[in-house]
Amino acid sequence: MSFFLAFVLGALAVLALAILRGRMLAFPAQKAGDYAAKTPEFDIRRHINGPILCEGVIYGPTGRVASRFVADFEARWEGNAGTMTEEFRYDSGATQSRRWAFTLGNDGHIRAQAPDVVGYGEGWQRGSAVHLRYRIRLPEDAGGHVLDVIDWMYLMENGTIMNRSQFRKFGIPVGELVATMRPKGAA
Structure with a gap:
């Protein structure tokens, strides 16, 4: 040889x-099943409902903080159908809005749509975690790229939700988001 x-x-x-x-x-x-036996039980209809404050950071491909944000969410559910509006304020002064539509299956399967999501997002709620995968199109001023997103949300004992998301392009990690979500007015 x-x-x-x-x-x-x-x-x-x-x-x-x-x-x-x-x-x-x-x-x-x-995998969602990794968290099936964990508590507290995360029910998105209960825990992602009403006014929510979200605070987070976005890390770039080098691991450095690329952006910080604060966001106001408003979520509403009618049975297994829900909507959530998101109003982001970034440290750069930029703002961004998004409106999600969710459908929750009786088996915990989640289907999600938003105007900047390519096709549908798919995921599961199991035990103390919620998982979503989707493709998102960045705004034109951010290059207009389409990224693959993996979202994991973990319900904490005090009702706070810890969100970790990873963004990939061609399978290569290009960014990560870490955020907290909690009902507005909660300490």
């Missing part, structure tokens, strides 16, 4: 292991 062929095969093996690690051991490897 030539040195070049051995080098290429070695490089392919390292790449395959990196991809496998990313799918099986990293953030995207979580």
Whole structure:
């Protein structure tokens, strides 16, 4: 075997292991069932309902804080159908609005839509966690790119929701969001 062929095969093996690690051991490897037995029980109709204050940071591809934000959410449910409006205020002075429409299946399956979401978002609520995957189109002033998003929300004992989201382009992580969500007026 030539040195070049051995080098290429070695490089392919390292790449395959990196991809496998990313799918099986990293953030995207979580499954809703991992949290099925965890408490408190997260019911989006109850815990993502009414006026909500959200505060968070967005990390860029280098791991540095790229942006900070505060947002006001308003969520309403009628049975298993819900809507949520989001009004973001970024540290740059920019603002952004989004309106989600949710459908919750009796089995915990979630389907989500928003104007900047390509197609539908899909996910699950299980135990103490909610998981959503979707593709989002960034505003034109942010490049108009379409990113794959993985959202994980975890319900804390005091009712606060911890949100961690990862953004990917061509399977490569390009950003991450960490935020808290809690009913307005809660300490």
